[in-house]
Amino acid sequence: MTSSFWERLLSYHSTETVQKKLEKCYKKLSFENASGLSYENGYRFVYFLKHGENFFLQAGQSPYTIQPMLLFYGISQLIKACLIVIDPEYPSTSSVLAHGVSSRKRKKQQYHFLKDEIKIQRNGLFSHVANKLFQINHLDAEKYSMELLLKQIAEMNEVFFFHHSKEHFIKLKTNQGRLVLSENIAQCFHMSLTRLAEYLEEKYKFNTAESGHNDCLLLNKVSIANFHCAPFSYHLEEDCFYLPNSRETLLILPELLVHYLLLYNLSMISRYETEWWYELLLGASSDDYPFILRYIEIAKRKIPYFVLNFLEHNL
Known part of the structure; x- marks a missing residue:
């Protein structure tokens, strides 16, 4: 499945085509000198895309011990390719060059990956991408x-x-291309169906419509881009949408940014917590082991899919 996404991304390796698409995109975004910017960024776009792909392909042939580093550098390159579609002047300042996130100092004893935390910095790539690609601000701290x-x-x-x-x-469930919100779903959030619809509208800008049944509302699936469908999660293997079942787990973060954070932390662990990392991978002594390995396999498939999905919606 993953190889098909890279094969489809091959179409974006042509600077001739990419420059035309970027120029059209920049004009739509009202940038001056759209032609000049598209010429400058055509090669950069292709190089970011190719470099990201090479990191991912190398990760697929490497031991788990170093895969997080390769995947983090890979997602960083792929995100930069997406970024210059919307922000042709990136990087306009040096403040956006840092990773934009930090992981806490790890304790040697009783460390559990699932309980570890990551903190968002005011400046850096993460906040810049959140703002430019997803119109999300004020994530610092x-x-x-x-x-x-x-x-x-x-x-x-x-x-x-x-x-x-x-x-x-x-x-x-879906009904004629629309997602179905039911009373049972609303009860998981201790809300009425009407209140859940209002909540999704206020926080996530989704519009709901009457379904013709008292206990159901419909959400327009056509308007949902899979790369940006928070708080819903697109299940790639099943081609359907899921919703976290508690309000505490509803985030505004698109899944592409979630992968950036997870891979950043895993890459830091594999680089600087070598003893813990090898004990985990060689000993498989805790639940962290299946969670991390399962996640890595998912990331290798979903990240190129989300990048392709973004480009198909924006270029």
């Missing part, structure tokens, strides 16, 4: 646990259920 971030990824649901005996997602 926010902290997220690894467990909360993993609970944003629908494919992780089965792992949580196996180890914690608890579902963390609700699978959404």
Whole structure:
């Protein structure tokens, strides 16, 4: 499945075509000198895309011990390719060059990956991408646990259920291309169906419509881009949408940014916590082992898919 996404991304390796698409995109965004900017960025776009792909392909042939580093550098390059579609002057200042996130100092004893946290910095690539690609601001100083971030990824649901005996997602039904919100779903959030619709409208800008049934509302799936469908999670293997089943796990972060945070922390662990990392991978002594390895396999498939989905919506 993953190879097909890279094959489809091959179409974006042509600077001739990319420059035309970028010029059209920049004109639509009202940038002056759209032609000049598209010429300057055509090669940069292709190089970012190719470099990201090479990191991912190399990760697929490498041991798990170094995969997080390769995947983090890969997602960073792919995100930069997406970024210059919307922000042709990137990087306009040196403040956007840093990673934009930090992980806390780890304790040697009783460390558990799921309980670890990551903190968002005011400046850097993460906040810049959140603002430019997803119109999300004021994330600086926010902290997220690894467990909360993993609970944003629908494919992780089965792992949580196996180890914690608890579902963390609700699978959404569809009706004529629209997502169905039911009273049962609303009850998970201790809300009425009407209040849930208002909540989604206020916080996530989704519009709901009457379904013709008293206990259901419809959400227009056509307007949802899979790369930016928070708080819903697109399940790539099942081609459907899931929703976290508690208000505490509803985030505004698009899943592409969730992957950036998870891979940043895992890459830092693999680089600087070598003893813990090898004990985990060689000894498989804790639940962190299946959670991390399952996540890495999901990331290798979903990240190129989300990048392709973004480009198809914007170029």
